[in-house]
Amino acid sequence: MYKFDSQSEFYRYPQGGIKSNEIITFKILVKRNICTPELLIEKRNDYDRAFYNKVKMHWISREKNYDIYQVMFSIKEYGHYYYSFIFDVEKSKDYELLIYDEHYSTPNWAKGGIIYHIFVDRFFRYQIIKKKGAIIRNWGETPNYLPDKKGEVLNNDFFGGNLDGITEKLPYIAKLGVSIIYLSPIFEAYSNHKYDTGNYLKIDPMFGTENSLKKLIQEAEKYGIHVILDGVFSHTGDDSIYFNKYGRYDSIGAYESKDSPYYDWYTFNNWNDDYVSWWGIKTLPEVNESNGSYVDFITGKNGVIQHWQKVGVMGWRLDVADELPDEFIIALRNSIKNNNDSLIIGEVWEDASNKYSYNKLKEYFCGKQLDSVTNYPIRDGIIEYVKNKDCTLLYQTMNKIMETYPPDTVNCLMNIIGTHDTERILTILGSDTITTTKEEMAESILSDEELIHGIKMLKIASLLQFTLPGIPCIYYGDEAGMEGWKDPFNRRCYPWGNENKEILNHYIYLANLRKNNDLFKDEKYKCLIHDKGVFVFERFDDNKKLIIAVNLSSKEITLKLREDMTEYKNNIKNNIFIIEKEGSLILRSLSHPERKRRIPGKR
Helix, strand or coil, X not given: CEECCCCCXXXXXXXXXXXCCCCEEEEEEEECCCCCCEEEEXXXXXXXXXXXXXXXXXXXXXXXXXXXXXXXXXXXXXXXXXXXXXXXXXXXXXXXXXXXXXXCCCCHHHCCCCEEEECHXXXXXXXXXXXXXXXXXXXXXXXXXXXXXCCCCCCCCECCCCHHHHHHCHHHHHHCCCCEEEECCCEEECCCCCCCEEEEXXXXXXXXXXXXXXXXXXXXXXXXXXXXXXXXXXXXXXXXXXXXXXXXXXXXXXXCCCCCCCHHHCCEEECCCEECEHHHCCCCEECCCCCHHHXXXXXXXXXXXXXXXXXXXXXXXXXXXXXXXXXXXXXXXXXHCCCCCCEEEECCCCCCCCCEECCEECCCCCCCCCCEEEEHHHXXXXXXXXXXXXXXXXXXXHHHHHHHCCHHHHCCCEEEXXXXXXXXXXXXXXXXXXXXXXXXXXXXXXXXXXXXXXXXHHHHHHHHHHHCCCEEEXXXXXXHCCCCCCCXXXXXXXXXXXXXXXXXHHHHHHHHHHHCCHHHHCCCEEEEEEECCEEEEEEECCCCEEEEEEECCCCCEEEEECCCCCCCCEEEECCEEEECCCEEEEECCCCCCCCCCCCCCCC
16 A cells, blocks of 8 residues: 655655754655545653644655655654554554754764773783782682672672773773773772672772873873773662772761761661662662662762763763663763763663663653663674574664664764673584583683684674774674683683784784775765675765675675765775775675584684
């Protein structure tokens, strides 16, 4: 009866999220002489939808057996919408539409760059800083994973990585083309991961001092690198100045007294050991982010955000953004954007354009909250393609992003293939089997066969990560060939002096590719071929095009390139093609070889 493709610029222009008051053009093809369609717009809310407008479309031309109708329309109020088409008594399916505030923008300085994610304790230690009660392990040993007598893993083993160590390694980081260093939490805390904040206004003594951070920021600036921090605002540590469960601080903590200035930050069911904690983890008492005192402490004029941005911090990755109320994220954004154009990245694991969490339809990209998110969907799509030779999920994921995310958001997406919360990418791509126990994980390394295969697959995965729209984020050590299953084995020490040079050189190659192409600053992207094992796409602007082509199928594919493409480069590496040359190209297959089963722990 009708033809409409919500992901085509012919039918809906422009694509992506739409600015409030921006003109949107809709076209639809309807079988000849049936009826004149109407466009129905409905606004979504937390639980249902509300009528917004209904507009009659206008006939503009014919195509074979179809009439073409068009309507131009704008929406004032930012938010989430559905649109559909009505044909007399029949109605089309619903399509999503994200409208964002017309004043929304994201930092231009971040676009086209590369992020380097550092787990501070495990990156590099420059002069060991001792802390009372902390034992420094030998660099490179296996992190502690066994529970204590109470059945708890305390995360209290340290390897001594610190801020001065990162400063010392800035030349190496710069060689990777990095423009943003993202640090795991650095504030004082009991654990090695520091997500159990003890004092938001103090650097953990094992990492250094406030001057250590200042020095890192100042030296990084000489390389054109900005520093962003991990903001953990949904919970604190029980061993903190605010909760003070163990009486180690001079303050009167919420756990100690109802007269504590911090008591209302937390929720106690019955005084005092029965309190709400993050995911039931008693060492992480949950904070009430709607409490005025807490909000002011974090976002106020002299609050935590302002304190560290005055030191030179240029952005924040907001831990568990799903669990932060909209009003709190808005307050965070206002504070973060107060003095400079800092970058705000939310930890979101799903499609962030229409995320429904804690009985709320999230408004991350409506213009008042986030600049970017941790792009886990693209990680899932890349891994599915590379491991199973099927690009369907990657193709669908990219289409959804390009259809619904604001263009400025797309340019700032944190494109990840590994983080401190996931298995190491080389392990995922190389392993024939999945280990199930922590004892197996502690001993597991890739066999020679698996390593060769894993490297080949990692080159493809990282190529996609670096060339699809957004900002690639290297999890420290992925570029050196680090292996490891889930936490804590994905948080081992960086292998200084034992890097896999083949992988490292590949990452340097990718860094130079991004550095030499302004196309990666813009979101313009078009998929040319998506056929199971074959995935081909282009990045382009008005003057130049760049084609990325990967073939994981069992066939040879001939690409016939358009004549209007200007010659620039024809670079062929490991059956990954980066092409800007007219003519045709044979894309040979890169199918998975038959491999021997690995012996766990043997190479």
